[in-house]
Amino acid sequence: MPPHPEPVLTAGGVRAMDADLDRAGLLDLAMEHAGRAVADHARAHFPGARVLLLAGSGANGGDALVAARHLHALGEDARVLALPARHPLTRANRRRLTALGVPTARLSAPALAGALRRADLIIDGLLGTGFVPPLQPALAALTARVNASGLPVLSIDVPTGVNADTAEADDDALRATYTVVLAGLKPTLLFGPAAHHAGTLLHGDLRVPPAFAARHAVATREDDAALAARLPVRFADAHKGTAGRVWVVGGHPGTTGAPLIAGVGALRAGAGLITVHSEADLPLLTPELMLRRHADLTRDLQDQAKPDAVVLGMGLGSRALTVARAALAWDVPTVLDADALQPELTGVTHARTVLTPHPGEAARLLGTDTPAITRDPLGAARALQERYACTVLLKGGPSVVAGPDGLTVVRGGHPGMASGGMGDLLGGVIAALLGQGLSAPDATRAGARLHARAGERAAVTHGYGLSATDVAAELGGAWADLMTARPAEFPVG
Ligand SMILES: NC(=O)C1=CN([C@@H]2O[C@H](COP(=O)(O)OP(=O)(O)OC[C@H]3O[C@@H](n4cnc5c(N)ncnc54)[C@H](O)[C@@H]3O)[C@@H](O)[C@H]2O)[C@@H](O)CC1
Secondary structure, rough: OOOOOOEEHHHHHHHHHHHHHHHHOOHEEEEEEHEEEEEEEHHHHHHOOOEEEEEEEOOOHHHHHHHHHHHHOOOOOEEEEEEOOOHHHHHHHHHHHHOOOOOEEEEOHHHHHHHHHHEEEEEEEEEOOOOOOOOHHHHHHHHHHHHHHHEEEEEEOOOOOOOOOOOOOOOOOOOEEEEEEOOOOOOHHOOOHHHHHHOOEEEOOOOOOOOHHHHHOOOOEOHHHHHHHHOOOOOOOOOOOOOOOOOOEEOOOOOOOHHHHHHHHHHHOOOOEEEEEOOOOOOOOOOOOOEEEEEOOHHHHHHHOOOOEEOOOOOOHHHHHHHHHHHHOOOOOOOOOOOHOHHHHHOOOOOEEEEEOOHHHHHHHHHOOHHHHHHHHEEEEEEEHHOOOOOOOOOOOOOOOOOOOOEOOOOOOHHHOOOHHHHHHHHHHHHHHHOOOHHHHHHHHHHHHHHHHHHHHHHHOOOOOOHHHHHHHHHHHHHHHHHHOOOOOOOOO
16 A cells, blocks of 8 residues: 555545646646556456456446556456547547557446456456446346356446445445555445455555545545554653553443453553452452442542543443543543433533543444444544544544544454454543643544554454453553554654
């Protein structure tokens, strides 16, 4: 993938970028580089393959026609089935291709059936970011046929039949083996189930200034070096009092493990002193955590000297909203999770609040249903940030962070992290970073990436059977990985 941070573009962003490129006289060049990148990837991954290129009427089809020209120029066996061209550059590239004598025919069901029999690889340039769902029946019949052929598919920009902006895919959307991503990631390539259609993502460099894509990005995906540059740096004289005092507030009879996991997350992410406050009796599983039992959390904590950061809600049950209201009035950096995530907090949260909902909790906070969240995670994260005027981590595979400075998509992680306690651990990690002085957006982005990286490391041993404890044990290694990714010119602390 390209130098980072990677832009995430919606269909509207791509259209705006294309208009900019057109004004600058660069659109033709961009299509040329797109097609060349596709041809190069096809040759690299499928050497000697007989290639069937499917070209639609728009610029996505134009990219395919350019790819066909490059493959032909390199002596490869390339044939084209195309719909009538509507985009001016697609028409121009069709003429160039015909002039070279590349076999090109009109795309139809019989033509496709014949061509599939003598192909080893399909290059999909039918529909890109210009696709407006649903897939028309005639086209759906063709994509279903390609899927049924079992041949590998290399899609250009996005697989045909997925809406670039959402996580939804048409039933007959192409199932790509590879997708060559142009100009920037699209939400559909990041979030399932649509992302399951994309296969492995490859980078297609348009060779235009990165500013063209960056200007129209709806979100970015940050690299580890950028995140590491914001992690706290300690001097040798650090002590437990300067490394951040964190309170974990949670637990309830029956859910006493959740706040303890959060405490371990805070410990492994560097917090100096961690106290777990609960109205339940908590078992002393980790002796480094200080456990305090209270008859009434809000009353008992009110007059105590406040910590550097709070994480609140895990396993707290029906008392969570009352306790969260009280904690927000302390005006210290506060992570709210689980039972504390209630719509009544509108107008109560402050700028140093971090909300960490999963999609079900996000739906509750926005007064909608879970599918509305999972269909458009970027939109949901932004809506939460706007409504609660704080930093929001919408958990998922991948998670999204929405801060006042914009949206980022968290890299990495592992599907084995889909197990109970994982969110509690993450809340503790973010609180530890808040307690060490990071801003709410920085602590959330760095914490989410540390947690994801620790999950990747733990999965090497435990695979899908990951526990939050396994991931906690890898947080130190994950931190070291991020620090190693730091750019050389940055002083290593
Ligand atoms: N800045 C960029 O990112 C660049 C993007 N390029 C390509 O341009 C593509 C976007 O091109 P376009 O905006 O022309 O759009 P597309 O080529 O994705 O599709 C447009 C065509 O699809 C048809 N169509 C839309 N919905 C349909 C449906 N439901 N059933 C059947 N037909 C449907 C439209 O009538 C139109 O003719 C990108 O995906 C990418 O491949 C490259 O050419 C170079 C630069």
